[in-house]
Amino acid sequence: MSSAPESAHISSLGKGDGIRQQVLASFPLCDMTEDDLSQNPQFCVLLATLTQHLDRTGLTVPLKTELDKADQKLQSHRRQWLRSEGLHKGLQEMIQDHCVRKHHATIPPDQSMFYETMQRCLLVAQAVRLLDPSCPTSQDKTSILGLKPQQVEELMPSEKNVQRMKQSLPRELEKHLKKNCLSLLSYYQPEWESESDGLKTTKLSHLSSQLEQEKKRTESLKETCKENMVLLQRQTQLYLCELTKCIQLLQSLIMDCRLKIQTDLDRKKLDYFEAKCELVLQKVKTEMVEIQLDTYTVDSISAHRKMREKLDSELKACQAEKQSVELKLASFEILGKEFEALAEEYCKLRQEIETKNWVLKEFTH
Template sequence: MALCPHPASAPPLSVDESAEGQVLSSFPFCDLNEDDLAQNPLFARLLSTLAKQLDETGLSVQVKKELQKAEREIHLHKMTWLRSESLFRLVQELLQEYHLKKQDVQISEEDKKFYETLEQCLLVTQCSRELDPSSTTARDKPSLLGLSKQNVLSLLPPDKEIKKMKQRLVKEIEDLLKKKCFNILCFYQPDWEGESESMKTVKLSRLPEYLENESKRLESLKQRQRENTILLQKQTHCYLNKLLACINILQTLILVHRLQTQNELDRKKTQYLEAKCQIMILKIRMEMVKLQMDIYTPKKIAVHRTIRNTLESALMSEKREHESLETKLSSFEILGQDFEALVKEYSTLRQSIENKKWALQEFSQYSK
């Protein structure tokens, strides 16, 4: 196996557009574009070499051949199994119809003998398969109830009845298959249900061709869908790259231009908040003035002014009287303790006189 040369010693490679398109078409599910191949020529050469040895799914040519061979063998075994399984299901369906039909309709002896022989042969065949060791069963498996395959096969009907049953079974199977094919034909094209049996038979012979064309059309649609999926993946990749580039540009705008204007934005925001605060203060003051105007009407203000003037006049009179009394008191304080004793004696006599006046008034009231 040849070694890959070092990038420094490798000759420059030039991959033309057709080669790049061929490499990309060989690996449709790879997340690559022509720019990636142009920037990595050694990788492009590697992919071009691998494209000759691998298919679009990543399998080598040899593995692909072995896989196709295995698929053909599996298909062959599957068809063999489906053939025997279909025949078995048809026989079972015939027996089910017989058991349902005999509940309502009188069955002839010939039909009864045919179905009983068919059922007996089917049961014996199933039992013999269970008892017969094969490559799919363990050879040392103990026999069921001590029975062997020969014991079960001895329960088959006579050869004459079996031969007669087989001759009729072919016709019954053909009729049942024909009925099912007509059902499939009518399901494929419901408009053909009302046509004659001969016309249905003719169209039934062409049904494989119709189904094959339909299968090809569906396969073409699937291929187109796969191509659209690949194209969508490429466009999605391109879109994501463009989106990342736009995000980087927006990030640059945010980190550079917005930070430069952040101080100006903060100053403007501060001014706005200050103006808003002043407006709120003025609004509060306006509400207070409005409340005062609602509470204090001109009539109430005039009354309050009158009360204020009266209270101020009374206050001035009290102040003058207070000053006069303080002047007299200061003049009395000059006389000293002797005057204070006279004042106490005068107060006592004044109180005694008042008491006697009250007593005299009370006495005069009760004496009447």
């Protein structure tokens, strides 16, 4: 039963690019692209369904309503606090201005009494507020110097001075606030400072609307800047994705071209090294021939040839003598160990004869 309404709801959302654009517009803070939604259609349908229950910030409709009510209540309390705080700050500024003027000019007695009364009332009110046990700042604390609010209220000025101060306070406060507003107007538009007070007052009545317009325009520019920032981030992400794809495609093209060209390049390098090696071998042979030609002339070659013939003849004679000696030695070895002893004795006798002949020759000299 529930599938029919759900399908009808999904069909009402749109199809294709329309639903994706709706999702991207409804969730500007999400880091998503149209490609992500096209690759996950069910997730796109889920987000499109959630747009009926969520706002642009991701809050549900009931929660957003409660949040708006709480915000309105907070703004109301904030306005009340700002009103009382602004009034208190204005009174303190008036007292400060009076203290400064008192050191530079003579102040009338009634005006001095007005400011002194107002200052004492503010101090007593502040002290009573600090000593009030119902105040959140004074809970679970001992009384300051053992004082009670009733003891501090006894320091209030006389009722007559207080009433006189209250009668003059709206007029003086209005003058002070008007002065501050004119200063604000001069700060906001410095070129209006030389104009008359009446014209300044007229422009001052429109200052709040101008400031409100400036505030709205600033908030609109901030919102536009935020949207542009989100759009820029999304475009940057898309650009980086496309750039990554281009780099991958370029790398694949480079690899394909490199593999095709590498074989031809290797073959050419091989032919080059073979030719270079052959050239080096020919050069070595040429150098060897030149060295031989420089070393062996015609006369040296004929002399070497004769020397070789003589050495060959001597070698043949030595080889023949060697063979005869080897034959004799073989015949002697046949006789055995007895002949070896006789040969050693014979050698000793020959050495003694040679030694005696040498001694005899030396004596004859």
